Amino acid sequence: MHHTYRDEAERRTWQNPERILAEAEIMLGDVLIDLACGFGFFAIPAAKIVGPKGVVCGVDIDQEALEELREKAALAGLRNLRLKPAAAEDVVLCEQCADKVFVGIALHDFKDPLKVLQNAKRALKTGGRLVNLDWKKEQTPFGPPLEIRFSESEAVSLIERAGFKVVSVKDSGPYHYLISANLLQ
Numbered sequence: 675m676h677h678t679y680r681d682e683a684e685r686r687t688w689q690n691p692e693r694i695l696a697e698a699e700i701m702l703g704d705v706l707i708d709l710a711c712g713f714g715f716f717a718i719p720a721a722k723i724v725g726p727k728g729v730v731c732g733v734d735i736d737q738e739a740l741e742e743l744r745e746k747a748a749l750a751g752l753r754n755l756r757l758k759p760a761a762a763e764d765v766v767l768c769e770q771c772a773d774k775v776f777v778g779i780a781l782h783d784f785k786d787p788l789k790v791l792q793n794a795k796r797a798l799k800t801g802g803r804l805v806n807l808d809w810k811k812e813q814t815p816f817g818p819p820l821e822i823r824f825s826e827s828e829a830v831s832l833i834e835r836a837g838f839k840v841v842s843v844k845d846s847g848p849y850h851y852l853i854s855a856n857l858l859q
């Protein structure tokens with residue numbers, strides 16, 4: 675486990691969470707599961723986007739990160755975040771309850787990424803969408819070691835093995851790609 679990118683202002687110079695969540699088609703009223711939400715770089719803006727009739731459910735194994743996220747949400751007056759300290763391999767928050775599942779630069783961090791994706795599949799409603807943002811497998815000025823990164827094609831095949839149909843693979847800023855996938859019916 676590593677917690678880099680703690681300086682949110684600096685991170686925003688190379689990654690724009692609102693733009694990424696818009697590309698992920700996160701909408702007002704959505705039920706969104708943010709797997710490995712960390713300190714909430716995506717969960718906080720997502721909670722603002724989904725609004726009071728939506729909900730963002732964050733899962734992370736790091737309880738301290740979740741505590742910090744809880745405090746940030748309270749300061750921002752957000753009451754639509756639900757946080758679950760758990761390994762994403764071990765939980766399906768609810769069956770067929772989510773409009774979207776988002777994984778932000780974390781798929782390569784899971785011990786069993788296939789299991790995490792299979793759990794994500796169970797949590798999605800019919801018509802639901804999985805969105806995976808991750809580091810390109812190429813030299814970048816910072817980021818995790820190349821050997822633990824998934825290339826776009828490795829991530830696509832893992833996502834397909836878990837039972838999804840990939841609908842788009844796009845560049846997302848200088849260092850990342852964004853994969854969107856629908857449930858296979």
Ligand SMILES: C[S@@+](CC[C@H](N)C(=O)[O-])C[C@H]1O[C@@H](n2cnc3c(N)ncnc32)[C@H](O)[C@@H]1O
Nearest residue numbers: 710711712715734735736761762778780783784
């Ligand atoms: C690089 S951080 C990304 C956090 C957040 N998505 C973001 O973009 O800022 C990776 C996160 O994955 C979490 N993590 C690692 N293994 C996990 C697991 N098996 N289940 C849930 N969370 C996990 C870590 O605690 C950490 O918060």
